[in-house]
Amino acid sequence: MRHAIEVRGLVKAFGDVRALDGVDLTAPAGSVLGVLGPNGAGKTTAVRILSTLTHPDAGTARVLGLDVVAKADEVRDRIGLTGQYAGLDENLTGEQNLVLIARLLGASRPQAKARAAELLERFDLVHAASRPAGKYSGGMRRRLDLAASVVRRPEVLFLDEPTTGLDPKSRGGLWDVVRDLVAEGTTVLLTTQYLEEADQLADSIAVIDAGRVIASGAPAELKRMVGGLVLRMRPVRPEALPQLVVLADGTIGAAAKIEEGEAVVPVAHAGEATAVMSRVTQAGVDLASFGLDEPTLDEVFLTLTGHRAESNDEKEEVAA
Amino acid sequence: MTATTWNTRRGTFAQTASMAARSLASIRNNPATLIEFFMIPLMILLSITFFMGGQMMGSWQDFLQYAGPTIIVMGLFFAIPTTGLGLHADLKSGVFDRLTAMPVSRFALLGGRVAADMVKHAWALLVVGGVAFAIGYRPEAGAADVIAAAAIVLAFLFCASWTMVLVGLTAKTEDQIQTWMIALLMPLSYISTAFIEIDTLPDALQWVARVNPVTAVAESVRGVLAGDVSGGYLLSLAAWCAGTLAVFVPLSLRAYRRKLMN
Ligand SMILES: Nc1ncnc2c1ncn2[C@@H]1O[C@H](COP(=O)(O)OP(=O)(O)OP(=O)(O)O)[C@@H](O)[C@H]1O
Numbered sequence: 001m002r003h004a005i006e007v008r009g010l011v012k013a014f015g016d017v018r019a020l021d022g023v024d025l026t027a028p029a030g031s032v033l034g035v036l037g038p039n040g041a042g043k044t045t046a047v048r049i050l051s052t053l054t055h056p057d058a059g060t061a062r063v064l065g066l067d068v069v070a071k072a073d074e075v076r077d078r079i080g081l082t083g084q085y086a087g088l089d090e091n092l093t094g095e096q097n098l099v100l101i102a103r104l105l106g107a108s109r110p111q112a113k114a115r116a117a118e119l120l121e122r123f124d125l126v127h128a129a130s131r132p133a134g135k136y137s138g139g140m141r142r143r144l145d146l147a148a149s150v151v152r153r154p155e156v157l158f159l160d161e162p163t164t165g166l167d168p169k170s171r172g173g174l175w176d177v178v179r180d181l182v183a184e185g186t187t188v189l190l191t192t193q194y195l196e197e198a199d200q201l202a203d204s205i206a207v208i209d210a211g212r213v214i215a216s217g218a219p220a221e222l223k224r225m226v227g228g229l230v231l232r233m234r235p236v237r238p239e240a241l242p243q244l245v246v247l248a249d250g251t252i253g254a255a256a257k258i259e260e261g262e263a264v265v266p267v268a269h270a271g272e273a274t275a276v277m278s279r280v281t282q283a284g285v286d287l288a289s290f291g292l293d294e295p296t297l298d299e300v301f302l303t304l305t306g307h308r309a310e311s312n313d314e315k316e317e318v319a320a
Numbered sequence: 321m322t323a324t325t326w327n328t329r330r331g332t333f334a335q336t337a338s339m340a341a342r343s344l345a346s347i348r349n350n351p352a353t354l355i356e357f358f359m360i361p362l363m364i365l366l367s368i369t370f371f372m373g374g375q376m377m378g379s380w381q382d383f384l385q386y387a388g389p390t391i392i393v394m395g396l397f398f399a400i401p402t403t404g405l406g407l408h409a410d411l412k413s414g415v416f417d418r419l420t421a422m423p424v425s426r427f428a429l430l431g432g433r434v435a436a437d438m439v440k441h442a443w444a445l446l447v448v449g450g451v452a453f454a455i456g457y458r459p460e461a462g463a464a465d466v467i468a469a470a471a472i473v474l475a476f477l478f479c480a481s482w483t484m485v486l487v488g489l490t491a492k493t494e495d496q497i498q499t500w501m502i503a504l505l506m507p508l509s510y511i512s513t514a515f516i517e518i519d520t521l522p523d524a525l526q527w528v529a530r531v532n533p534v535t536a537v538a539e540s541v542r543g544v545l546a547g548d549v550s551g552g553y554l555l556s557l558a559a560w561c562a563g564t565l566a567v568f569v570p571l572s573l574r575a576y577r578r579k580l581m582n
């Protein structure tokens with residue numbers, strides 16, 4: 001089998017809205033594919049089709065070489081899904097949720113209990129095992145949700161915005177868990193609105209907007225397309241701003257600009273930023289603050305499409 | 321740590337049982353809900369018996385003896401929309417997305433809800449029947465017949481619940497389910513022999529009352545409890561039950577599959 005995930009010309013319309021408008025995606029077995037896009041881009045629709053929850057209007061989607069429509073049962077047997085909205089029974093405790101999934105997947109009662117205990121341990125939920133899932137915090141819920149989707153280790157795992165709404169610590173924790181699963185050989189398709197997340201986890205990224213893939217490639221390639229990092233420097237004395245621009249341009253030949261009291265310098269990598277900073281220090285310019293920013297999803301979109309990342313939903317609201 | 325793994329599978333029936341256990345697990349976590357299941361049929365029994373029974377038959381004791389069992393059946397019949405409402409809520413929550421994307425029998429996902437509700441109905445029947453006995457109802461027949469009557473009632477509720485499965489799957493809102501419940505349950509209940517005798521109805525409705533499944537269950541239960549089994553009504557009930565299942569189970573499964581396409 002060449003690819004764990006293979007999507008060709010996928011189309012799905014809801015009334016007038018073309019949620020997917022000819023999407024192609026591929027992910028080799030054992031890799032992580034990041035699907036990056038703003039609200040309403042079609043991420044959830046793509047995940048739902050791949051996990052057999054929705055039928056496409058046109059195009060084909062194969063998971064592990066199996067067509068998701070014709071071979072839905074076999075696909076279900078080998079995938080795991082963590083949807084955008086928690087797929088938990090709020091009335092059941094964390095443990096009961098996991099036991100239910102294991103039982104439905106064929107485990108005996110002792111096996112189900114043993115598996116639930118392992119997962120609670122692994123996902124750091126032992127302390128909350130006997131509390132109803134409805135009472136969990138956002139981060140705990142997400143972890144339980146992820147645990148539920150790996151009860152019987154899936155070959156392909158779909159994660160729809162796994163860290164949206166989590167604080168940085170929980171987000172980092174979830175990333176570690178995903179990395180562990182990948183290390184064990186699971187193929188992962190993950191959707192996200194954060195370039196950083198895709199960058200951290202994905203081997204390749206597909207950027208989608210309004211139901212189309214507008215760019216794809218390895219994270220490094222994509223970042224190169226959008227111009228990499230941005231160094232921001234705020235001098236103590238605003239009069240020093242033009243001097244900062246000259247210094248930066250002189251050091252790395254970048255097209256530095258002045259924006260809202262800051263010198264904004266596009267740099268290709270952290271080394272260039274260090275070079276600019278040491279030049280500035282040598283020249284004796286006092287800085288009130290400085291920082292190195294990753295390009296945001298917004299900047300990616302601005303570069304790739306020439307327009308800001310606006311969601312379909314917002315467009316609809318304007319139209320309505 | 322080596323992960324627990326297994327290669328076994330469990331059949332549709334076992335999966336249905338797991339799904340039923342899931343619906344019932346909330347009772348274990350919150351036992352107070354046990355009271356909710358019998359409140360409505362109990363209040364229907366008590367209020368009709370005490371407030372209307374005397375007027376209708378001279379004394380409420382006589383009324384209870386005559387109409388008690390069928391009023392209990394009615395009370396339980398009015399509880400079947402819980403199946404539709406529960407399923408509707410399940411489908412709206414994310415749990416069913418997860419379950420649907422798993423290799424689990426589609427029948428089990430729907431049947432588990434029905435099975436769990438049957439347990440609730442059985443519990444309500446036990447409690448409300450017990451209260452009826454406590455305030456003076458005495459069946460003429462023996463214990464075996466009382467159990468047979470209970471089995472008939474539960475079989476009727478089981479088949480009727482599958483209509484609510486389809487309603488729960490196709491209704492857009494909970495209000496729609498409530499509306500359907502009134503539209504279906506009220507006429508079925510009142511144009512039957514549950515409360516009244518057939519001769520008191522206008523001619524056109526007499527025919528409806530005669531073929532009505534609620535009449536069939538009411539007369540079957542009455543007959544069995546009086547130790548006088550009327551085969552005709554039992555047969556009619558069995559036919560209704562089989563017919564309902566033959567139509568509504570496949571329709572429900574189809575509606576469930578259709579939901580996937582959108
Ligand atoms: N069941 C549905 N009925 C009608 N329209 C839908 C349905 N599901 C999705 N859409 C529309 O399809 C488009 C894509 O939606 P989708 O949920 O796939 O986007 P998304 O990328 O997951 O967005 P978000 O980041 O907000 O989760 C949106 O315009 C949405 O309104």
Ligand SMILES: [Mg+2]
Nearest residue numbers: 043044045084
């Ligand atoms: Mg989404």
